[in-house]
Amino acid sequence: MSTDATLSFEEAMEKYDPVLGFEVHVELNTKTKMFSSAPNVFGDEPNTNVNEVDLGMPGVLPVVNRTAIESSIKIGLALNCKIAESCTFARKQYFYPDTPKNFQTSQYEDPIAYDGYLDIELSDGTIFRVEIERAHMEEDAGKLTHMGGSAGRIQGADFSLVDYNRSGVPLVEIVTKPIEGAGSRAPELAKAYVAAVREIVKNLGVSDAKMERGNVRCDANVSLRPHGRERFGIRSETKNVNSLRAVEHAVRYEIQRHAAVLDSGEPVVQETRHWHEDTRTTTSGRAKSDADDYRYFPEPDLVPIVASREWVEELRATLPEPPAARRKRLQADWGYSDLEFRDVVNAGVMDEIEETIAAGASATVARKWWMGEIVGRAKNADVDPGQLGVQPATIVELNRLVEDGKINNKMATEVLDGVLAGEGTPAEIVEKRGLAVVSDDGPLLEAIDAALAAQPDVAEKIRGGKLQAIGAIVGGVMKATRGQADAARVRELILEKLGVEG
């Protein structure tokens, strides 16, 4: 495999202006598939979540999943799209073993949602508007595993094995208009855009939104043009870039590669590129050709979808607060600085802090614990902070123990470790580990124990109620501590120790 020439990103940016475009596929988390009642479940035994519809048997009829339509409309609304009053499904014809029917049921001329936008916030707070061309409904394809040849890659494979469990899983494909003007922020914008789409569909509850499972998949289009030229350059489409980091890296790499091609005086080839996470490069897939002539036509087995305005408004009323609006509200409520809040968001503990505050902690306390203690421990354990096992109530209880003077901050972190080790609640751990002591009383208690042991008869008198006898013990303690103890506190501690009311 030859390595493509690249320019440095800085040089590429000096010479050229990037134009981006994204197709993001979102798998819906309906219980069943788009057109069949087989279960939509990830990770089951191969070819067990299928029936005759998913396998494309002759004579079968698809029936549309109502929930999938509603989820699609919700996604359209959350992307500020118009919802089509009426739309249809279409057949997209191609031969490939991931599609047993030899066509994918999709939408073509009339997507369910169109003409929307998303305002994307970049890391420095800049807002960049990405226009949405359309969001259309379709079905996922089966999963191919290439066997033999070079491990797992289609190049050189001897044969492929097909699992149709994913066949027919409802998809919404979100297509942007060409994105101009991002300049050197293009890679960052790419990542932020896909993150925003993922956040929206997760927030809507319509997708599990796990990129590592392919619930959200991104195809990234990149082209370059000389600064000041209006006409777009020839684009490449990098397929299945399946993590947020990879989206950023892939766009950056393609900009660098295109720049080197253009510098050499050659035209960019319009083609599909495959992203390789290991080398952080792309390689040529297939050139766009006749194979892309999909001969779409209206799906004769499915009737049109009519979304009445009443239905759309009913669905709109169920939409949760948009993620961006929620972040603004939470930051204002909590009184965090921009930097503090950004750190919280980047650390992925915004939801956890919100729950901790709801459980009774102050915003300052919640941030101190999550950012100061838990994020670091989660990093060491290589899990998300929210999955470490710390409950909001744990933090509230720890903080109360500190505020009540039962333990100090140092002990509190020790108690937290105890909670994570499964030793029980903070109060139980304080008890078990013998931490429920204000440290200053430690030496006093030792001295009291010694004085009581030295004068058991006096101790007995005090127990018997002769409180004036206490002077002898206090004296012993004062002597042992060379007079540096607070006599009144010593008296209190002696009475407490002997279980006598003062």
Next chain:
Amino acid sequence: MAAINRDDVAHLAQLAHIEMNAEELDRMAGELAVIVDSVKSVSEAAGDDVPRTSHPIPLTNVFREDVVGHTFTAEQALSGAPDSDENRFKVPAILDEA
């Protein structure tokens, strides 16, 4: 006569994975032209007042509730497969065709 020539037919045949010889291509180019013309005459019959439709029956929103129904076992699913392995359909490597 509709503009459908031999090259169009050869292109469609390739897309549809239909093997056709020279004689068949010639014959089909003629036949398809007649069919396309016939369809065209239907289009002429529908005036501007007839909305475009994708379906002969005036039905909309035929839905199914999102409730899990029947499935096949892997054995049933694979029962008609020419070849299988590890409970999956076995197919030839297909890169060259794409």
